[in-house]
Amino acid sequence: MSGVSEDFVTIALPKGRLIDSIGNYLSLCGCNFSFTGRELVTIDSENRLKFLLVKNADLPIYVKHGIAGLGICGEDVIAETGYEFYKLFEFSFGSTRMCLACRKGDKVSPDRQIKLKVATKFPVFAERYFHSMGVPVEIIKLSGSIELAPILGLTHYIVDLVETGNTLKENNLEIVEVLSWVKVYLISNPAYYKLNYKRVDDFVRRLKEGRH
Ligand code: PRP
Helix, strand or coil, rough: CCCCCCCCCEEEEEECCHHHHHHHHHHHCCCCCCCCCCCCCECCCCCEEEEEEEEEHHHHHHHHCCCCCCCEEEEEHHHHHHHCCCCCCCCECCEEEEEEEEEECCCCCCCCCCEEEEECCCHHHHHHHHHHHCCCEEECCCCCCCHHHHHHHHEEEEEEEECCHHHHCCCCCEEEEEEEEEEEEEEECHHHHHHHHHHHHHHHHHHHHHHH
């Protein structure tokens, strides 16, 4: 990478379902980059931005430790870490619903007297939500394929993200309640922002221009 400035704005991006939308949106804003093959670090065509491709749940860790000054991810992931970031921009794509769901036909609204048993990848969100509603809850944390929990009888309910609704439908489950909308944000490490606000604001301006 000779001749490349090392003074990049560094941005962590999440592997998985958001990455294509992020790439398309940034390209609309004139930020062009691509990860070739299994590459995990790349530079944009103007040699100004460095992108790191990280696991979704790890993204806040890279931003918190300043390895990436900025990151793009859903607030579900941010909430689970409990870290404080600046949210600098809300993207128009990638919104999902955090839902309480169960097997089709088993739909009853949570009873405030009875302890709910809920499986989820989002224990912090779920605990906070049900506590705020005054509903006693027992959370069972799983890492994925949450839909299996009610099918196999581990729990009656799950709290999970619903985007298209296909996973619920194909597993004969249904939404009991939408608990919250989850949006995608550009986040910043606060210290990084204070030191680099001119370059970061310039990047945010480019993102805003892409909104039209
Ligand atoms: C997410 C989420 C649901 C599914 C919802 O899982 O946890 O399982 O996507 O999407 P849909 O409404 O469009 O069907 P993910 O694909 O991240 O995989 P995981 O189950 O391994 O966590």
